Amino acid sequence: MIGPFWITISMIVMIGSMGVLYSSLFGVDINQFIPFLAAGFCVWFLISSTITEGANLFIQAEDIIRNADVPVGIHVFRLLWRNIIVFGHNAVVMLPVYVFFRLNPGAALLLEPVGIFIVLVNLAGLAVLVGSVCTRFRDAPPIVGNLVQIAFFVSPVMYKPDLLMGKLKAFAVLNPFYYLLEVMRGPLLGVVPSVRIYSVLLAITFVNLTVSFLFYRRFRSRIAYWL
Secondary structure, three states, rough: OEEEEHHHHHHHHHHHHHHHHHHHOOOOOOOHHHHHHHHHHHHHHHHHHHHHHHOOOOOOOHHHHHHOOOOOOHHHHHHHHHHHHHHHHHHHHHHHHHHHHHOHHHHHHHHHHHHHHHHHHHHHHHHHHHHHHHHHHHOOOHHHHHHHHHHHHHOOOOOOHHHHHHHHHHHHHOOHHHHHHHHHHHHHHHOOOOOOHHHHHHHHHHHHHHHHHHHEEEEEHHHHHOO
């Protein structure tokens, strides 16, 4: 009867248990920390699962690629759509958070589709790049998974960026995942992302798509042979 909403229930349990523990460890007000943690997890799971699954983007579509001339966009859209559905189930967690903690995101929530679009464009580029590399080097997917796990701990998912002092602020300022998180997490919490967030993200998106396009154009004819 619960069906796919087991995803939502699992998220609620994890956020509740980790929120109580880490708010005490970080010395942060639980009323502020749990909404921050909930929004951060919703966004991060979208990012991490898309990149991790993107490592097998072409490998899982081996039969289709070797037997039909299908545009690469089809495989990318399938990946993004699947993870957007999961994100939708995770985002349901924000409803009880809004009610219990009396949080009203207000008009800032209207910017959430903009953030989702920017993040998906970047994830599409990363999926093509990572998927191409992992198709050529079959030992690479576990490496991608490990790198994503490391990125989770160094990115401000469970801690607020303003807790970083001195040189440690580089973990936020120089971390592209920080900007991907903020452009979606901010509107969920009723915070309008700054112009700087959008500006840096546009630069990241340009570099990401350029590298992915050039790499794929160079090696797209070899993917079927690598499979």
